Amino acid sequence: MSPDRHARTMLPIPDLPVPGLTTFDAKDPETHFPPIEPLLPPEGAPNVLIVLLDDVGFGASSAFGGPCATPYAEKLAAGGLKFNRFHTTALCAPTRAAMLTGRNHHSVGMGSITETATSAPGNSSLKPNTKAPLAMTLKLNGYSTAQFGKCHEVPVWQSSPMGPFDGWPSGGGGFEKFYGFIGGENNQWDPALYDGTTPVEPPATPEEGYHLTEDLADHAVSWIRTQKALMPDKPFFVYFAPGATHAPHHVPKDWIDKYKGRFADGWDVQREKTFARQKALGVVPADAELTPRHAEIPAWDDMPAELKPVLERQMEVYAAFLEHTDFHVGRVIDAIDDLGVLDDTIIYYIIGDNGASAEGTMNGAFNEMANFNGMAALETPEFMVSKIDEFGSPSSYNHFSVGWAWAMDTPFQWTKQVASHWGGTRNGTIVHWPAGIADKGGLRSQFTHVIDVAPTILEAAGLPEPTMVNGVQQSPIEGKSMLYAFAAADAAERHDLQYFEMFGNRGIYHKGWSAVTKHRTPWLLMAATGALDDDVWELYDGSSDYSQARDLASEDPDRLHHLQRLWLIEAVKYNVLPIDDRTGERLNPDLAGRPTLIRGNSQLFFAGMGRLSENSVVSIKNKSFSVTAEIEVPEGGAEGVIIAQGGRFGGWSVYVAEGKAKFVYNVLGIQEFATAADSVIPAGTHQVRVEFAYDGGGLAKGGDVTIYYDGDSVGTGRVGATQAMIFSADETTDIGYESGTAVSSDYTPQTSRFRGKIHWVQIDLGDDDHDHFIDPDERLRVAMARQ
Known part of the structure; x- marks a missing residue:
């Protein structure tokens, strides 16, 4: 096996010029350069x-x-x-x-x-x-x-x-x-x-x-x-x-x-x-x-x-x-x-x-x-x-x-x-x-x-x-x-110290022994937890108890205390502290201290934007909101999705069906609430607006829906309930089409593409001033404010 000539501790491997004779004419018999060789790992390196x-x-x-x-x-x-x-x-x-x-x-x-990321390094x-x-x-x-x-x-x-x-x-x-x-x-x-x-x-x-x-x-x-x-x-x-x-x-x-x-x-x-x-x-x-x-x-x-x-x-x-x-x-x-x-x-x-x-x-x-x-x-x-x-x-x-x-x-x-x-x-x-x-x-x-x-x-x-x-x-x-x-099956183990921690559940393994304490139960999402210092620790001897079946904490308190201290030392070493068992606070970027793409109470979108995760879109949950779109309707009418968030298992969509604007709110794929306009959208450039007036009084409540064309009411309806926390873990927000699964059975993702032209779509949150038409200056101000 030939020796490896590369200095691989510094990556990328530095390019080193090869000294030698420099000739004037490439045809000179003494002109010589080593052939270019692709970089390879050492001989014998396996596929992985x-x-x-x-x-x-x-x-x-x-x-x-x-x-x-x-x-x-x-x-x-x-x-x-x-x-x-x-x-x-x-x-x-x-x-x-x-x-x-x-x-x-x-x-x-x-x-x-x-x-649930926070600003803490760990x-x-x-x-x-x-x-x-x-x-x-x-x-x-x-x-x-x-x-x-x-x-x-x-x-x-x-x-x-x-x-x-x-x-x-x-x-x-x-x-x-x-x-x-x-x-x-x-x-x-x-x-x-x-x-x-x-x-x-x-x-x-x-x-x-x-x-x-x-x-x-x-x-x-x-x-x-x-x-x-x-x-x-x-x-x-x-x-x-x-x-x-x-x-x-x-x-x-x-x-x-x-x-x-x-x-x-x-x-x-x-x-x-x-x-x-x-x-x-x-x-x-x-x-x-x-x-x-x-x-x-x-x-x-x-x-x-x-x-x-x-x-x-x-x-x-x-x-x-x-x-x-x-x-x-x-x-x-x-x-x-x-x-x-x-x-x-x-x-x-x-x-x-x-x-x-x-x-x-x-x-x-x-x-x-x-x-x-x-x-x-x-x-x-x-x-x-x-x-x-x-x-x-x-x-x-x-x-x-x-x-x-x-x-x-x-x-x-x-x-x-x-x-x-x-x-x-x-x-x-x-x-x-x-x-x-x-x-x-x-x-x-x-x-x-x-x-x-x-x-x-x-x-x-x-x-x-x-x-x-x-x-x-x-x-x-x-x-x-x-x-x-x-x-060697009987070789002495070399990884003999390891900490564990997740949402306050923590443990330590050291040379066969483990000390552990459970702080939170996974399926009790909103349950209160006690003080971290009050958690009860257990002690197990892994040499004779493979499955952690026999708690020895009361029999060997000194060993337990030693392992508890060792957990704390490892926690300091690897950025585990501060232990963070919070739930709702960590979902809020402002409280958690992580960046967010969402600022203010308004967001502007353009046709073709898509695959926007819920973290990329202003949240309409548990509040009043409006969706306004400026669209261009061809002769013969428009059809298809203007904006959709979520999909078959929860979400909402503003779209055009049989020439009429329609708003559907889908609750978990179990309940569907639809509001349709009374008339078709005329040919030409128009603003279509959907307003949702939240009932209030808690999470996941319903609200009244009104659809407007150019500021004129053309349809009303009712949403009986909404989703409080999340529409989907994988479905996204799309403008002018819908990817993934469809919010409404009126269309499929394959037939969802808008037939017409979308100039822009805007979501606004909070109290509505009842001015049902967004003028161009206001739209520009919102766009500039989000730069």
């Missing part, structure tokens, strides 16, 4: 594939004893290693930011999700430039890099079409290719997609068989094949992060039907079944104990009988979703195998970025936005039963019950968001690398963490940790390489 699933608990996949068939995970494990003490951060964006940098989540500003959602991501390091060392799927690490004020794109995968993230979505979740049937930083539409409709996971796999397979066809000597780094199995749980019906009747025994029995399989597989120790159900989680037998068929269906859908996801992960792996490079590819298959999600209420949800708006009561048992056959379909935006989340985290306590306990943070992980792993089908039980992935890949590639990237001195990687464990 990281697969990171979403919201999959330790006890979900069949590879780790769960009820959801994951044959490709099992196949990969048979040729590689299972890690049964691999940990995440308990939430998606923090886990992803930590994995991609090799640093703790607070170290890279991702103490929680970007939507919660800002801004990654310091002293902590370059792994993809950037690999790219600058000669790797081809690509990401497919979910990116939830972009600060919310940078997620609009105007960026800046420093936090986007293909902007500053180090990925040369990105195809996926920005945000925490997406509709699997109708996703809001980006190719790089450019919004694109899905290549097909649900009716034509489209599904996001399949689309992502198609793009990943195509890119890998192209990369190996054009650059066979250059290794790739592919990060495949489908939105699955995060809610909404969307999957084709034929996959769901495979699980019919499999979950009739309920979640208590399911945990016992899973635990038995886990012991039989050896993925939990023989002396492990099954942790009991907490009082906050109801027993299956205590659930209403009329709801149980719906609850069963929720789990059938989820299991199908995970199996469907595993199948498409397998397609990506098979493509690598077909190219003959599987032996030289290190694959991380991380089955979940946190524990299973308990964000779906005790009854589950047909539209999870109901719970996020405090309106879960609308989804009565009768309503849920009426929708049983639609769960998982394009007409649903579904989530399973808290009880199923708990069962999918077998054998541990709690769920996603609960960073104190292994149910929130322990995820089954498989590593496959034939050229680097001899113990096929082996099990590894060293404590490992998601921040260990980056240093492992660097060591496997023979690359040093960079000290300088893009002119900025780098802080050390905080994870430990796992490579030592690949060769």
Whole structure:
């Protein structure tokens, strides 16, 4: 093996001129320059594939004893290693930011999700430039890099079409290719997609068989094949992060039907079944104990009988979703195998970025936005039963019950968001690398963490940790390489100290022991919490208690106090303090101290603007507002969307149907309130205005609607209720068309484009002065005020 001539600790690698004879004439026989060589990593550097699933608990996949068939995970494990003490951060964006940098989540500003970012360094959602991501390091060392799927690490004020794109995968993230979505979740049937930083539409409709996971796999397979066809000597780094199995749980019906009747025994029995399989597989120790159900989680037998068929269906859908996801992960792996490079590819298959999600209420949800708006009561048992056959379909935006989340985290306590306990943070992980792993089908039980992935890949590639990237001195990687464990099942663990924290739930691991305290329950969104100092800590001996089943706090208080102090030291070291358990305040940018694109009570839009997230648009919720549009109507009349926010599962739209202006307010896809004008809009240039007079007296109330043409009232109506907090996690605001799903059944996204001309659209909030016409000077003043 020839020595590496590059100084790789400084990136980009400096270009060094080669001294030598300078000739006058290129034809001179002594004219000589070394050939141009493309930059490559050190000889033997492997290809890398990281697969990171979403919201999959330790006890979900069949590879780790769960009820959801994951044959490709099992196949990969048979040729590689299972890690049964691999940990995440308990939430998606923090886990992803930590994995991609090799640093703790607070170290890279991702103490929680970007939507709750504050100005505190550990919660800002801004990654310091002293902590370059792994993809950037690999790219600058000669790797081809690509990401497919979910990116939830972009600060919310940078997620609009105007960026800046420093936090986007293909902007500053180090990925040369990105195809996926920005945000925490997406509709699997109708996703809001980006190719790089450019919004694109899905290549097909649900009716034509489209599904996001399949689309992502198609793009990943195509890119890998192209990369190996054009650059066979250059290794790739592919990060495949489908939105699955995060809610909404969307999957084709034929996959769901495979699980019919499999979950009739309920979640208590399911945990016992899973635990038995886990012991039989050896993925939990023989002396492990099954942790009991907490009082906050109801027993299956205590659930209403009329709801149980719906609850069963929720789990059938989820299991199908995970199996469907595993199948498409397998397609990506098979493509690598077909190219003959599987032996030289290190694959991380991380089955979940946190524990299973308990964000779906005790009854589950047909539209999870109901719970996020405090309106879960609308989804009565009768309503849920009426929708049983639609769960998982394009007409649903579904989530399973808290009880199923708990069962999918077998054998541990709690769920996603609960960073104190292994149910929130322990995820089954498989590593496959034939050229680097001899113990096929082996099990590894060293404590490992998601921040260990980056240093492992660097060591496997023979690359040093960079000290300088893009002119900025780098802080050390905080994870430990796992490579030592690949060769020896009994090797002493090297990652023996790790803190955990999420929304006040916190814990510490040190040399086999863990001290933990749960502060907040995930599904009680608005519940008050006690003082942080009053939280009760628990103590567990991991050497004899794999699942945290026996609390030893009263038996060994000195050890507990030692670990509590150690947690505090680590918290100071990694920017965890101040602990922030606030909820509503963190959703308000002014109180949280983060930037916002929204200023004042008025916002101006122009035709063609679109894919504007809710954080990019002035909020009309719980208040009076007006929408005014200046449009040009052709002879023969106009048709189509003027402005729409949200979609099928909640939102509003101002559009023209059969020549008449119409306003529709859609509450969670359950209730729809429509107001139409009495007359068509004449040909020529006109202002169409919709005024909504909010009833007041609390959140989510209704209001009266009036439609005006050029200041004259042409129609009135009534909205009976509104959404208080959020329209959608993935649907956007569009001008002159509607992307994603449609607010109203009067049109489809494909037929929504406005036929006519839109000059501008303006939203105004608050008290109305009853001047139903905006003059040009006022419109210009508003536009200038927003510069």
